[in-house]
Amino acid sequence: MELARHSDEFDRRGAQILGVSADVHSVSLTFKERKQLPFPLLHDEGVRVAGLYGVAMKDMPIAIPAVFVIGQDRAIHFKYVGETVPDRPTVETVLETLDTLPPASGG
DSSP states (O other), X not given: XXXXXXXXXXXXXXXXXXXXXXXXXXXXXXXXXXXXXXXXXXXXXXXXHHHHTTOBOTTSSOBOOEEEEEOTTSOEXXXXXXXXXXXXXXXXXXXXXXXXXXXXXXX
């Protein structure tokens, strides 16, 4: 939820935060509302998207917590895969990565 608390910093950089949840849609929606997340929380029941990004837990319908920075070129410029549920990169690390990317083009 640290990224959510700094959403204005991401906005200033022209970045968009997206969350992806492997929970049942109703559980994801309740979580988003309870935590007052200021960004979309996409639904990935069955961990298909998590599998494509290599963060689906083997033989379990859950994803390993991870953060990706994807540029406008659609390339992954930063990938952090946590070892535990609370293991996340610092906001500063993610923002520093964003600052290395070319500015967003209008349109």
